[in-house]
Amino acid sequence: MKLKVLVTPGDGIGPEITAEAIGVLQEVAAAGGHTLELETKRIGGVAIEQDGTPLPADTVAAALDSQAVFLGAVGDDKFNSLPASQRPEAGLLGLRAKLGGFANLRPVFAFKELTVNSPLRPEIIDGTDIMFVRELLGGLYYGQPRGWDKEKGVALNTMIYTRGEVERVARVAFQLAQKRRRKLTNVDKANVLEVSQMWRDTVTEVAKEFPDVTLEHQFVDAMSMHLMKRPRDFDVVVTENMFGDILTDESSVITGSLGMLPSATIGGKVNLYEPAHGSAPRYAGKNTINPLATILTGAMLLRYSFGLEAEADAIVAAVRKVLEEGFRTPDLARTNPEGLTVLGTAEMGAKVCETVKALLVNA
Ligand code: IPM
Ligand code: MN
Numbered sequence: 001m002k003l004k005v006l007v008t009p010g011d012g013i014g015p016e017i018t019a020e021a022i023g024v025l026q027e028v029a030a031a032g033g034h035t036l037e038l039e040t041k042r043i044g045g046v047a048i049e050q051d052g053t054p055l056p057a058d059t060v061a062a063a064l065d066s067q068a069v070f071l072g073a074v075g076d077d078k079f080n081s082l083p084a085s086q087r088p089e090a091g092l093l094g095l096r097a098k099l100g101g102f103a104n105l106r107p108v109f110a111f112k113e114l115t116v117n118s119p120l121r122p123e124i125i126d127g128t129d130i131m132f133v134r135e136l137l138g139g140l141y142y143g144q145p146r147g148w149d150k151e152k153g154v155a156l157n158t159m160i161y162t163r164g165e166v167e168r169v170a171r172v173a174f175q176l177a178q179k180r181r182r183k184l185t186n187v188d189k190a191n192v193l194e195v196s197q198m199w200r201d202t203v204t205e206v207a208k209e210f211p212d213v214t215l216e217h218q219f220v221d222a223m224s225m226h227l228m229k230r231p232r233d234f235d236v237v238v239t240e241n242m243f244g245d246i247l248t249d250e251s252s253v254i255t256g257s258l259g260m261l262p263s264a265t266i267g268g269k270v271n272l273y274e275p276a277h278g279s280a281p282r283y284a285g286k287n288t289i290n291p292l293a294t295i296l297t298g299a300m301l302l303r304y305s306f307g308l309e310a311e312a313d314a315i316v317a318a319v320r321k322v323l324e325e326g327f328r329t330p331d332l333a334r335t336n337p338e339g340l341t342v343l344g345t346a347e348m349g350a351k352v353c354e355t356v357k358a359l360l361v362n363a
Contacts, residue, residue, distance in 0.1 A: 014072025
């Protein structure tokens with residue numbers, strides 16, 4: 001199979017983590033006789049500096065011409081003074097809109113070896129396996145009107161959804177629940193916001209198409225607490241854009257590190273794959289950052305864009321094995337370094353490569 005992938009490494013640690021994940025994808029492709037056809041383009045702060053815009057036209061063209069886009073991270077404090085529409089993040093939001101993927105899947109599961117890294121007690125997080133479905137193309141991130149009138153001292157953003165936008169993301173969530181533990185939790189703020197009332201009404205209506213899935217509703221404030229107290233109770237969680245942004249960062253606490261959270265955005269013309277964490281410019285170029293979220297994002301790419309389930313499973317299994325063998329990046333070794341081997345970014349990538357190769361050869 002030919003896998004035509006556009007890589008947009010972006011800013012900060014983006015180039016380092018994507019390099020390691022691509023290395024793993026290359027290993028897996030070679031083992032399975034697939035051809036990984038890669039192209040690299042700029043986005044975010046590097047594009048602002050070299051092309052004068054956070055989303056160059058040739059990046060968009062190459063993205064639309066690929067079968068999957070693999071993104072590192074965007075953002076750098078040095079652009080903080082720019083208006084929202086010119087910042088690195090605007091490049092990412094623009095790319096998301098062009099590709100059209102509206103369902104951002106963020107799986108949160110606790111590797112047993114990393115429970116010690118979480119400030120939450122093992123008996124609370126052990127066995128947690130949640131699939132967040134974050135709506136990615138609507139709500140406050142894209143709603144009009146928006147703006148900041150500095151003279152008047154007034155700023156606004158608009159949380160807006162159409163019924164159709166809610167229906168399509170709800171269907172993705174219900175379908176995922178059907179293949180899992182058949183439970184869907186809808187998260188909103190329907191006690192206060194009309195947009196949430198419509199959202200909840202729509203999800204309840206769509207539920208009729210999925211009688212085998214149990215639907216429950218939670219308010220976002222209560223949900224943020226439930227996630228820390230009883231994360232095991234949740235299977236698939238669907239929510240609007242900004243609530244999803246916040247709840248998934250919060251839930252990374254369950255995985256032991258934000259450096260463990262992958263994501264896939266599906267439903268549009270071309271799927272977009274990016275780790276859930278940011279560009280961490282402070283850590284760039286130090287070979288200390290954790291590439292595992294990005295490597296696990298590579299597994300999602302194989303699964304959701306190419307149907308290569310066995311290969312995707314092999315990457316997850318390799319990550320688990322590397323952790324079982326006691327290898328850690330510095331972020332994962334901080335709490336309890338005893339008996340662990342701390343590896344740099346590149347060494348961790350190489351370790352996963354070597355492990356996945358062995359798993360595939362022996363499969
Ligand atoms: C994420 C990030 C982005 C978002 C930023 C970088 C625009 O925080 O993917 O969660 O808010 O969607
Ligand atoms: Mn975020």
